[in-house]
Amino acid sequence: MIADLTKKDSLLASLSSLNFSDENEYFADLRNKAKAELETLEFPTSKTEYWKYTRVGKIVNKSYNIAKVEDIDITPYLIPGLNANILVLVNGFYKANLSKIDAQDGITVLPLSEAKNLAQLNAKFCSLTTNKEEVFLAVNNAYHTDGIYIEVANNTIATKAYHILNITTGNNVIALSRNVIIGGKSSQVKVIESFINENGNENFVNNVSEIFVGENANVEYNKIQDKSNDNYHISTEQVYQEANSNFTINTATFNGAIVRNNLNIWVDASNCETNLSGLYLGQNKDHIDNHTVVDHMKPNCNSNEVYKGVLDHESTGVFNGKVFVRQDAQITNAFQQNNNILLTDTANVNSKPELEIYADDVKCSHGSTTGQIDEEAIFYLQSRGISKRNAMKLMINAFAKDALANISITALADFIDTKIEERFTK
Amino acid sequence: MLSIKNLHASIQDKEILKGINLEVKAGEVHAIMGPNGSGKSTLSNVLAGREEYEVTEGSVDFEGADLLDLAPEDRAKEGLFLAFQYPVEIPGVSNINFLKTAINEKREYHKQEPATAKEFLGMVKEKSALVELDSKLASRSVNEGFSGGEKKRNEIFQMAMLEPKLSILDETDSGLDIDALRIVANGVNKLKSENNATVVITHYQRLLDYIVPDFVHVLYNGKIVKSGTKELALELEEKGYDWIKEEVNA
Numbered sequence: 001m002i003a004d005l006t007k008k009d010s011l012l013a014s015l016s017s018l019n020f021s022d023e024n025e026y027f028a029d030l031r032n033k034a035k036a037e038l039e040t041l042e043f044p045t046s047k048t049e050y051w052k053y054t055r056v057g058k059i060v061n062k063s064y065n066i067a068k069v070e071d072i073d074i075t076p077y078l079i080p081g082l083n084a085n086i087l088v089l090v091n092g093f094y095k096a097n098l099s100k101i102d103a104q105d106g107i108t109v110l111p112l113s114e115a116k117n118l119a120q121l122n123a124k125f126c127s128l129t130t131n132k133e134e135v136f137l138a139v140n141n142a143y144h145t146d147g148i149y150i151e152v153a154n155n156t157i158a159t160k161a162y163h164i165l166n167i168t169t170g171n172n173v174i175a176l177s178r179n180v181i182i183g184g185k186s187s188q189v190k191v192i193e194s195f196i197n198e199n200g201n202e203n204f205v206n207n208v209s210e211i212f213v214g215e216n217a218n219v220e221y222n223k224i225q226d227k228s229n230d231n232y233h234i235s236t237e238q239v240y241q242e243a244n245s246n247f248t249i250n251t252a253t254f255n256g257a258i259v260r261n262n263l264n265i266w267v268d269a270s271n272c273e274t275n276l277s278g279l280y281l282g283q284n285k286d287h288i289d290n291h292t293v294v295d296h297m298k299p300n301c302n303s304n305e306v307y308k309g310v311l312d313h314e315s316t317g318v319f320n321g322k323v324f325v326r327q328d329a330q331i332t333n334a335f336q337q338n339n340n341i342l343l344t345d346t347a348n349v350n351s352k353p354e355l356e357i358y359a360d361d362v363k364c365s366h367g368s369t370t371g372q373i374d375e376e377a378i379f380y381l382q383s384r385g386i387s388k389r390n391a392m393k394l395m396i397n398a399f400a401k402d403a404l405a406n407i408s409i410t411a412l413a414d415f416i417d418t419k420i421e422e423r424f425t426k
Numbered sequence: 427m428l429s430i431k432n433l434h435a436s437i438q439d440k441e442i443l444k445g446i447n448l449e450v451k452a453g454e455v456h457a458i459m460g461p462n463g464s465g466k467s468t469l470s471n472v473l474a475g476r477e478e479y480e481v482t483e484g485s486v487d488f489e490g491a492d493l494l495d496l497a498p499e500d501r502a503k504e505g506l507f508l509a510f511q512y513p514v515e516i517p518g519v520s521n522i523n524f525l526k527t528a529i530n531e532k533r534e535y536h537k538q539e540p541a542t543a544k545e546f547l548g549m550v551k552e553k554s555a556l557v558e559l560d561s562k563l564a565s566r567s568v569n570e571g572f573s574g575g576e577k578k579r580n581e582i583f584q585m586a587m588l589e590p591k592l593s594i595l596d597e598t599d600s601g602l603d604i605d606a607l608r609i610v611a612n613g614v615n616k617l618k619s620e621n622n623a624t625v626v627i628t629h630y631q632r633l634l635d636y637i638v639p640d641f642v643h644v645l646y647n648g649k650i651v652k653s654g655t656k657e658l659a660l661e662l663e664e665k666g667y668d669w670i671k672e673e674v675n676a
């Protein structure tokens with residue numbers, strides 16, 4: 001009976017056409033376990049602490065369809081001047097014909113569906129995503145379609161970055177992509193993932209990446225979210241760091257009706273470095289939420305977190321950054337900062353930096369500011385002949401600059417600068 | 427060049443300027459003096475186009491244009507410059523980047539080619555030498571962490587870069603040590619020509635020894651209550667403002 005269907009049931013019903021019968025038993029079993037977990041979970045409500053400021057009603061009250069697409073022109077989405085391997089996902093499915101990979105010794109790059117035939121994936125896959133009591137994560141565990149698998153062998157340095165174009169197109173499409181990135185011992189790799197929407201309304205992307213940063217490895221993951229104003233995106237990165245490793249994530253969000261980023265980093269060994277940065281530019285009725293957790297479990301590690309938001313019109317920003325310093329994690333340096341500028345009276349921010357410290361020999365700081373753009377400074381610039389618009393641009397660039405200072409790919413940094421400029425040149 | 431007629435301005439419904447009249451011609455130097463709170467900075471800000479102040483009456487003609495009708499940036503592009511009494515610190519915006527934007531916007535407005543990198547750097551070098559501004563300061567964030575005196579020098583450096591027709595210097599001398607005062611005043615004098623004009627707002631005769639005014643005005647309670655030549659400044663230095671207040675209130 002229709003009336004007895006819960007929202008969860010109807011969302012899952014839209015996924016029923018997915019067929020995973022090609023997969024081997026191991027992965028079929030993982031999906032079944034996730035489905036069993038899903039039985040016990042519900043969509044968050046306003047009473048769910050972790051989702052307090054982000055209502056998912058608009059997302060889960062809709063019905064979606066799975067849509068495979070033959071061809072698409074990706075040229076508008078390439079980053080000018082960037083010489084990278086291109087990996088294309090459309091509506092959650094891998095497009096070999098649009099992808100372009102230069103083979104490199106020691107690096108395995110495959111669609112996840114094919115990587116499931118590699119024995120080494122078994123131990124890693126879902127190890128960071130099972131039984132986390134998060135309904136969207138469990139949905140992805142159970143129903144992920146395809147995604148990108150990148151494994152960099154020990155002592156291998158990727159010569160080119162990997163640029164994943166994660167595109168949705170068509171209306172009311174649901175896309176459930178899933179990536180696995182493995183940096184072997186003393187390896188280095190840089191990944192960019194662009195989330196793009198082409199002419200589609202009310203699409204919902206629920207993607208997950210599991211990232212394993214091996215001993216002495218260096219992994220940089222850059223995430224660009226540029227969906228249109230009526231698209232939904234729930235995105236989860238689960239990151240695991242081993243000894244002496246370095247992990248950097250940069251998140252730039254330009255758009256989205258509801259964007260929710262869940263970033264969880266387990267720093268489970270000594271001498272690690274973790275950098276998390278974000279810049280979010282809300283406009284219209286955008287709602288952009290970043291929830292981050294850095295869990296320092298072992299001694300002698302540094303983490304550095306800077307998230308900055310510029311919120312225009314009636315947009316909303318949410319920042320919740322949690323840093324745990326466990327009892328064993330002596331001599332931890334954890335720094336966390338969230339700054340916001342509201343461009344209108346109707347824009348708003350909920351910012352909550354949190355520190356939970358159980359060790360005694362630590363250096364930790366956190367801070368949060370929300371303010372208007374400095375009108376006196378704008379006037380000062382205008383009085384030198386700079387138009388109000390250019391004055392705003394100078395001010396916002398100055399504010400946003402250090403939020404993405406960790407991007408080591410110049411073409412990407414330039415691309416983002418240009419996008420920021422375009423936003424404020426209207 | 428500048429013609430102010432019966433200018434009234436208020437902030438938050440409080441009238442601060444109560445009918446200012448002032449004529450400034452090309453080649454002239456005018457000094458405006460007056461007690462604290464008399465409205466000197468308000469006048470500068472109204473001329474520069476600060477939105478918080480509401481002009482309730484009067485007119486301002488600048489080189490044949492209705493100044494009050496122009497956006498602040500266009501007033502600057504037309505050749506007005508205000509050296510602020512309290513220059514603003516703008517963290518993260520580099521002095522150089524900001525001046526380049528300003529100069530190129532002005533050039534575009536006048537349908538000129540943008541300055542080349544080389545040309546621009548040449549100007550920076552020449553003009554910072556003029557006010558003996560440490561070249562390191564030129565590349566730092568606008569006024570951020572500058573000492574009081576460095577901020578004032580930076581104002582004159584910007585003025586030199588922008589080559590305005592009319593400069594209003596609002597207490598540029600306050601906070602300067604004796605040497606800096608001489609340097610800044612020399613800078614202003616070197617930039618002076620028969621085609622531009624300067625209005626200096628000051629409390630001290632000392633500055634007027636260096637920048638010699640053609641006219642001195644006393645602003646009191648929102649009005650110019652007395653005008654004279656440079657001797658008036660000497661008289662004020664000696665006698666203070668009480669005699670003027672008495673004259674006005676009589």
Ligand SMILES: Nc1ncnc2c1ncn2[C@@H]1O[C@H](COP(=O)(O)OP(=O)(O)OP(=O)(O)O)[C@@H](O)[C@H]1O
Nearest residue numbers: 437438442460461462463464465466467468469511
């Ligand atoms: N934003 C404001 N809100 C309220 N009152 C203001 C504001 N700005 C200026 N005033 C008032 O206007 C009057 C004139 O101030 P103004 O700064 O123009 O004086 P001034 O002549 O420059 O004084 P000083 O010699 O101290 O620099 C003062 O009484 C001041 O308190």
Ligand SMILES: [Mg+2]
Nearest residue numbers: 466467468511
């Ligand atoms: Mg003043």
